[in-house]
Amino acid sequence: MALRAGMKTLVVGLGGLTNGGKSTLSHSLHQQIPNSCIIAQDYFFKEDSLVPVNNNGFKQYDVIDALHMDVMMGVVDSWRRDPERFLAEQSPRAEHTAASDKEDVFVLIVEGFLIFNYRPLIELMDKRYFIEIPYDACKQRRSSRVYTPPDPPGYFDGHVWPMYLKNRQEMENMVSDIVFLDGLKSKEELLAAVYADVSQEIKTLKGKTLETFQPYVIVIKTNSDQSYKSQNHTVIYPECHSGVDTNITQHKDALFITTYFPFPILSSFEDEDC
Ligand SMILES: Nc1ncnc2c1ncn2[C@@H]1O[C@H](COP(=O)(O)OP(=O)(O)O)[C@@H](O)[C@H]1O
Ligand SMILES: [Mg+2]
Numbered sequence: 001m002a003l004r005a006g007m008k009t010l011v012v013g014l015g016g017l018t019n020g021g022k023s024t025l026s027h028s029l030h031q032q033i034p035n036s037c038i039i040a041q042d043y044f045f046k047e048d049s050l051v052p053v054n055n056n057g058f059k060q061y062d063v064i065d066a067l068h069m070d071v072m073m074g075v076v077d078s079w080r081r082d083p084e085r086f087l088a089e090q091s092p093r094a095e096h097t098a099a100s101d102k103e104d105v106f107v108l109i110v111e112g113f114l115i116f117n118y119r120p121l122i123e124l125m126d127k128r129y130f131i132e133i134p135y136d137a138c139k140q141r142r143s144s145r146v147y148t149p150p151d152p153p154g155y156f157d158g159h160v161w162p163m164y165l166k167n168r169q170e171m172e173n174m175v176s177d178i179v180f181l182d183g184l185k186s187k188e189e190l191l192a193a194v195y196a197d198v199s200q201e202i203k204t205l206k207g208k209t210l211e212t213f214q215p216y217v218i219v220i221k222t223n224s225d226q227s228y229k230s231q232n233h234t235v236i237y238p239e240c241h242s243g244v245d246t247n248i249t250q251h252k253d254a255l256f257i258t259t260y261f262p263f264p265i266l267s268s269f270e271d272e273d274c
Contacts, residue, residue: 011107013129019145041110056159062164107202116175128177
């Protein structure tokens with residue numbers, strides 16, 4: 001990842017059933033949040049001829065295989081590699097302060113009806129929301145919209161709704177920390193709730209400077225040159241840390257090295273090439 005030093009990112013997943021209000025809310029959030037952009041799953045549907053028909057004669061659009069998820073992930077990855085450039089290419093005339101403000105947080109809004117049914121995408125998200133509306137409202141909203149290709153008669157009850165129930169069950173088995181939103185609330189109310197939550201996340205990220213991290217204590221025994229277990233079970237190799245600005249104290253046969261990492265320790269150093 002070619003992230004500029006100090007650059008912070010936040011990925012917000014906005015899922016929900018068809019006509020729940022995902023696109024509406026995503027666009028409003030995007031307008032409110034500086035340095036944000038949207039990647040919408042609907043843009044990655046396969047062409048009609050590649051979407052199979054089931055036994056009932058209905059085109060299987062409401063399944064993950066109807067989408068070019070590999071292509072979508074490619075776009076998400078290009079944002080992750082360089083959010084600033086991605087943003088500039090998407091909206092070249094948009095004003096943003098990215099280049100000058102080290103405190104900027106770049107926000108990606110990923111929206112779609114099956115974003116929580118695809119593990120590689122789920123794993124990238126920092127916040128997950130799901131807009132739900134009841135059957136009647138959904139059917140009503142869907143019937144007033146024109147799709148390409150158009151919904152054939154009986155499509156909602158024969159494919160869309162049963163697949164929603166199936167996909168939703170699958171989603172709940174895959175993800176646990178989803179915030180459910182009542183899509184019958186007004187657009188303004190929904191925006192206010194999610195905006196407040198995301199703004200708080202952004203504020204927290206901006207405040208995360210070096211000093212806010214706890215000292216990380218590594219214990220290296222001096223009577224062997226093997227690798228050692230540190231306090232929180234991260235395996236480290238002594239030579240990895242030569243030159244790191246640390247505070248070293250000795251007690252009996254152990255060296256206590258206190259250092260600050262400018263990022264949360266997420267994974268082990270084990271197997272890393274020092
Ligand atoms: N909170 C809301 N209250 C009432 N209608 C809404 C709300 N949010 C969206 N809509 C309407 O519902 C329809 C579907 O909204 P859209 O955002 O396109 O849904 P999705 O992207 O989830 O399919 C649109 O006509 C939109 O204006
Ligand atoms: Mg939409």
